[in-house]
Amino acid sequence: MTTATGPDFATPPGFLLGASTSAHQVEGNNLASDWWALENRPDSPVAERSGDAADSYHRWPQDMDLLAELGFNAYRFSIEWARIEPERGQVSRAAVAHYREMVRGALSRGLTPVVTLHHFTSPRWFSELGGWASAEAVDLFAGYTGTACEVLAEGVRHVATVNEPNMLALLYTLLRGRTGADGKAAGSGSGSGSGSGSGESAAGAVADVRLAAPDPQVTDILLRAHRAASAVLKAADPACQVGWTVANQVYQALPGAESRAAAHAWPREDLFLAAARDDDWVGVQAYTRNLVGADGPLPVPQDAVRTQTGWEFYPQALEQAVRHTAQVVGGCVPILVTENGIATDDDRQRVDYTRSALAGLAAAMRDGVDVRGYLHWSALDNYEWGSYRPRFGLIGVDFDTFARTPRESARWLGRLARAGRIPGRHEGLAGATGAPAAP
Ligand code: BGC
Numbered sequence: 001m002t003t004a005t006g007p008d009f010a011t012p013p014g015f016l017l018g019a020s021t022s023a024h025q026v027e028g029n030n031l032a033s034d035w036w037a038l039e040n041r042p043d044s045p046v047a048e049r050s051g052d053a054a055d056s057y058h059r060w061p062q063d064m065d066l067l068a069e070l071g072f073n074a075y076r077f078s079i080e081w082a083r084i085e086p087e088r089g090q091v092s093r094a095a096v097a098h099y100r101e102m103v104r105g106a107l108s109r110g111l112t113p114v115v116t117l118h119h120f121t122s123p124r125w126f127s128e129l130g131g132w133a134s135a136e137a138v139d140l141f142a143g144y145t146g147t148a149c150e151v152l153a154e155g156v157r158h159v160a161t162v163n164e165p166n167m168l169a170l171l172y173t174l175l176r177g178r179t180g181a182d183g184k185a186a187g188s189g190s191g192s193g194s195g196s197g198s199g200e201s202a203a204g205a206v207a208d209v210r211l212a213a214p215d216p217q218v219t220d221i222l223l224r225a226h227r228a229a230s231a232v233l234k235a236a237d238p239a240c241q242v243g244w245t246v247a248n249q250v251y252q253a254l255p256g257a258e259s260r261a262a263a264h265a266w267p268r269e270d271l272f273l274a275a276a277r278d279d280d281w282v283g284v285q286a287y288t289r290n291l292v293g294a295d296g297p298l299p300v301p302q303d304a305v306r307t308q309t310g311w312e313f314y315p316q317a318l319e320q321a322v323r324h325t326a327q328v329v330g331g332c333v334p335i336l337v338t339e340n341g342i343a344t345d346d347d348r349q350r351v352d353y354t355r356s357a358l359a360g361l362a363a364a365m366r367d368g369v370d371v372r373g374y375l376h377w378s379a380l381d382n383y384e385w386g387s388y389r390p391r392f393g394l395i396g397v398d399f400d401t402f403a404r405t406p407r408e409s410a411r412w413l414g415r416l417a418r419a420g421r422i423p424g425r426h427e428g429l430a431g432a433t434g435a436p437a438a439p
Contacts (some may be wrong), residue, residue, distance in 0.1 A: 009362035009424040016112055016373025017417035018074030019067060019394055020339055021056065022119035022163065023083075025382040026063075028053035033082035034127035035120070039386075046386035053383045054397045059404075060102055066395055066406060067379060068109040070414030075106050076338055076375045078116035078163065079151055081144050082123040088140075096150055103154035114338065114375065115156050116245070117148055117229065119163040120171075120385070132218045132225075133172060142228040149236040157241050160283055160338065161229040164247040165222040166272045169214030176215065210290070210297040213267045223275050230279070245283025245338040246272045248321035250314075254293045261292035273328040281372065282329055283338035286321035288314045308343035308390040315342075315353045319360025326369045334372045337361065341377035343390030350394075350409040358422040374422070376413060380404070 011017065024030050029052060039049040056063055060077075067075055079102075083095040106113040118141070122131055129136060145161070152159060162168065230242045249269050253261035276282035288311040291298040300306065305313040318340050325335055342353040354376065365371050381393035388399060394410035397403070416422055 007424050008421040009365065011420050011422060012372075014372070015420065016074035016114070016158075016336065016375065017413075017420075017422075018072040018076065018111065018114075018373075018375050019379035019413075020076035020114075020375045020377050021063075021078075021379050021382060022116065023078045023080040024050060024053070024119065024121040025378075025384070026054040026056035026380055027080065028055045028057055030080055030082060030121065032086035032123055032125075033080065033121040034124050034131070036082075037124050037127075048383075048387050050383040052399075052402075054380050054399070055402045056380070057098075059402060061105055062404060063380060063395075064102075064105050064109050064111060066404060066410075068111055070394075070406060070410050071416075071418035072414055073110060073417055074112040074114060074373060074375060075379065076114035076116065076160075077102065077106075078119035079148060080121065081118060081126070082121060084147055085123055085144055088123075088125045091147055096147065099151040100154050103151060103156055107155050112158070113156050114158040114160065114336070114373075115152060116160040116163050117145060118161065120168065131172075132168060132221055133215070134221075137221050138225045138228050141225040142232050145229040145232045146236075149233065152233070152237065152240065157239065158281070158336070159233055159240055159242050161226045161233075161242065161244050162222060163245050163283075164285060165219070165226065165244060166214055166269055167247045169218040169222060170209070170212055170268070172215040172218040173212045174209070210299075216267070219267070219271065226275065241280040243276060243279045243281040243283055243333075243336065244272075245285055246276070246325070248284055248286040248317070248325065250286055250289035250317040250320050250324070252289050252291050252320075254291060254298075257292050257294045260294060260296065264292055264297065270328050273325055276333055277329050279333060281334045281336050282325060283336050284318075284321050284325050285339035285377070286317040286337075287340065287342070287377075288312045289317050289320070308345070309384070311343075313342070313349075313353065315356035316360055318357040319364050322361060322364045322369050322371055323367075326364075331370070334370045336372050337374040339375065339377035341392050343384070343392050345391055347407045347409050350407070351412055354409065354413060355423045358416075359425055362422050362424045 024033060024035055030036050038044060039046050064075060079099045083092060085091055103113050126140060226244055233240045233242050246269060251261050251265045273282065300312045307313055322335055340357050342350050344350055361371060361374060376394060378392040380395050381391050381397040384390040394407055394413060396405040396407055
């Protein structure tokens, strides 16, 4: 299916080409968040604490300078609810001012800000109420969104309400110690990531993550919270472009397992994509694929090349994810690739992966899939939910000195952004096998 053979592909006018981060993974010292509490428990299930992370809370001007100098025109970052509302009903004016300054900083450098309101972490007080399982969650998130509008009013057009609601709801299943579908006990589920566990930190939960389904009650609450937040955002600014970002699992059915794969995909991904049919855009986040056989999900093939997170090296995932997303949302909702990347110490492998992923994206766009941007994960090396080992950054970070060093991959991708072109051909990689799961 993936044999893009044309020359470079000229991206359409206004195409966003940049990189992504999330607050907890780069800011450091996110003291009032539930993740900070989890990391610092004596019996913490995670291997490493976030600590200072990349200290981007203080060093964001340098991060944005680098991205702009490299040639990028967009930066996706999240704002931290736990900083804005560290105690219930108490807004930190300093935190609001901080994020307003970040938006102004992005715009003044020519970086279009794509702002996520919730990227996995919540205030500790919110989690203590039951978090996304609480009856108050929808109203509380809508209230926070109202406050966030002050930040967005600085000139943000693209807002993601919730990052990977499908993964968030899955995390609740894991934390509650059940897998949903099969009734087997799940692990402690400290990791997030794109469906296959987050490397070392969640290694023990990998098998469970494959089987587990998002908690249905939390799913329902997240859907309602997304709609409530969208209404708040639109009331504040009718021009605001609202979406959410979904973890695309790229389920591939083995012959004969098509209906099993479709049934598997619905509560884990497609339901969340279908909910975006009324949105202004939908975020695609794809890293690898997941095979499904007649008896359900299958492990990564033994001969597969794996990345630092244990995922199969499979850049074709992006093309399949955008085609599948377009199919599920009905083709009328623009797509933003809000995450795609690879955890590796080998930067040439990062370039190979990204070149191939972009060629697949170009093939889908040539066929008419409406893609408005590509935001690589990640701008910086960061805290990968329990471990600093996986290196996702275009820009390397020394976590002792906080020195930033752009990698060759950053320069290469930045040049593409400046030229307004993405590769139109796969080089040195076999074409994709298998087909995306039918909706
Ligand atoms: C998440 C990121 C994470 C990345 C790599 C996505 O699921 O949104 O927070 O770091 O995948 O695991």
